[in-house]
Amino acid sequence: LFDQNSYLMFEILISHLENKITLTPSEKEIVKSFFEIKKLKRKEFFLREGDYCEYLSFVSQGILKSFTVDEKGIEHITLFAMEGWWISDFNSFLNGEKSILNISAIEPAEVLLISLKNYEEMIASVPVMNQYFRILYQNSLVTKDHRLMVFNSFTAEEKYVHFAKANPEIIKRVSHNLIASYLGLAPETVSRIRKRIVNRKESK
């Protein structure tokens, strides 16, 4: 039996699915039955590099980050996942190889987890989930290509402005240092850009 908060978390998942597909009441129940709930404290790890990523996870509350750590111990953030986003080390999840990513919570978070076996069974039981994931992955491929393009051809300020426009919630809730890490910029560069933008607005 789930408590009221759990009920809410599943509603977030279902309403997210319904942005892309239509589910019957019984399909909704089947989908829900394949997930487990996990709560994460701030800074708690969900996955460590070198471990096996057993779950694909849907963020129903809070923000998680995925990141690599280089030889100098510096974090490189590859993704912020807030409510309505999925996160995993996809290669580890699908192919059973070791994770190259770390995943941890930036804010206290609640996630819905699905194992590979359950993911496959869920899709087999509710085939319209193929459509959901087809569209999700389609968009994700475009985002990844786009991110590569941004990395290769945008200036520091263009990178920041572009990110801020596309992710207003993240900008509000995540520290400048983490955003700098995601954008591949020095924290001072991000501070300088932010000041410049504020000054420009005030002089208008």
Next chain:
Amino acid sequence: LFDQNSYLMFEILISHLENKITLTPSEKEIVKSFFEIKKLKRKEFFLREGDYCEYLSFVSQGILKSFTVDEKGIEHITLFAMEGWWISDFNSFLNGEKSILNISAIEPAEVLLISLKNYEEMIASVPVMNQYFRILYQNSLVTKDHRLMVFNSFTAEEKYVHFAKANPEIIKRVSHNLIASYLGLAPETVSRIRKRIVNRKESK
């Protein structure tokens, strides 16, 4: 009416689909009906940067490359697509924005084209195609992550060896210069690595 060669091209597509999904005979006919055939000469462009990418294309014969060109006029190859691969500027195809990629034929090629409208109609008419593309995109996301990881953490020799192992056909059919461009290496570096590998094998 299609000639015998066209018939063969469609058979390559269908047999590729059947690696991932099961189609009834009538579904096969519906799927085929959404594609157009196009032949490309060696070096012929299929798409130029700044144009709109109107088609997702399935390579049924030959090899295509997608690439960007930097300010110095240097090509950076992002993908080789041979028989059984799909190629497009995905963001342009799906979102109607201008292409950032060029696509041209390395060998004389034959491709099967599908427009966005037909892609959506085909999936609506044959819903199991959602499953096909879900699995295709799922694998493609893993490949993209993997490529980024290889770029960031492999040595030149590891990059080449890894690529050669995963793509023996491409190594046989594509010039060293193009492979160097794809791996982000200087052509001389690739020649040196190849010599080193051959010498090592001969001294065994």
